[in-house]
Amino acid sequence: MAEVQFLGHSCFRLRGRDGTIVCDPYHRSIGLDIGRPTATIVTVSHHHPDHDNAAAIRPLRERVFVVDGPGEYEIGGVLITGVRTFHDQVKGAERGFNTVYIIHLDDLVFCHLGDLGHELTTGQLEEIGSNVDVLFVPVGGGETIGSALASNVISQIEPRFVIPMHYAMGQTNFDPPLAPLEKFISEMGLKEYTAEDKFVINANALPADEEQTRIVILRPVNG
Template identity: 45%
Template sequence: MEITWLGHSCFQLRGKNVTLITDPATPQQNDGSEASPLSKVNASIITVSHNHPGHNYVQGVGGNPRVVRGPGEYEISDVLITGVASYHDDERGKKLGRNTIYIIHMDDLVICHLGDLGHVLPEELLEEVADADVLLLPIGGGNSINATQAAEIISQIEPRVVIPMHYHPEQPESIPAQLNKFCREMGVEGIQPQPKFTVTKSSLPVAMQIVLLSPR
């Protein structure tokens, strides 16, 4: 599987037979320009964690994809997706509403996309995501979990690969407050961003690996 970050919470998961897009971002959520990284992307499946601008730009994706919105179990083109109900804030949705976590079984891998999760995981949710090989999680704070909460969730799930999202590397002044804090929380340094990450079940690292991707 090839994983590419298209900015914000939007990833392209390109498997052997299926391409899946998570939380398609509106153009202004990436770099403020008119061009969207989705403009040349076709997909079979789209997952939308919540219906807020920046996460639901499904019209920007070509290929007539199936759109998954909300909790439930879905089987599309041999991809098994489980949507798990959660909240966009730490007050059970009173401030920002609901969020859906997606557990995606694809090409013998289990990918967990936390969407705009706003709280650490209670026991009942932890059981749902415990088998994740690759964890895609927000670190930027604001309307979702911050770096400290992200580190706690990683210790709860213990995935093999962690890819942070929902921070803004194109804004240099924000990097120390977001990405650098996350790296300090995780006790890592000197990680260089890469344009894409390719992984298979057999190539998963033995020890947990943090992967930084450059937004496309």
């Protein structure tokens, strides 16, 4: 069983028996305050203040292990695979690279897309795999994918659960500004929703593969 909390923007904390992971911690210069969350592992999708503030994370053990780029990592029973992607639709020519992370925690598979800027290639999808339980997907547009492309990427990956991120939450230095969550909600045809403080998922109680992907909306909490 693992617990997911949304710390704002594209930052999540995953807690399980094998470790605690914080994905894409941001600097308060973006207009949000991440607090001082604790973790054993930090993943960084790319180097920008709204995604790479590993210094804000306090260690749960002797130190925080920072995963920064493509490759395979095994840290204290947590298996992480970083897949190279791009921050734009022209193979990185405008904004460079982005790393998608697949995190195996407590018999569950999480996928954090970072600032993905394009639909995924066949090779990237093969690296990600076909058994993603929870997908963290950017939906606000700007320098990453917006709601329409997010919907396409969700269809490519076919996860059991989707948690949107990287949408308008009062961030102050984004040009163009990010789109609101409601645009993605409309794109996905979701009629109503209730935001939760956390999402608890159990590998022994997952929906069947043939069931429709479920959208989970998390309310940001202070780390």
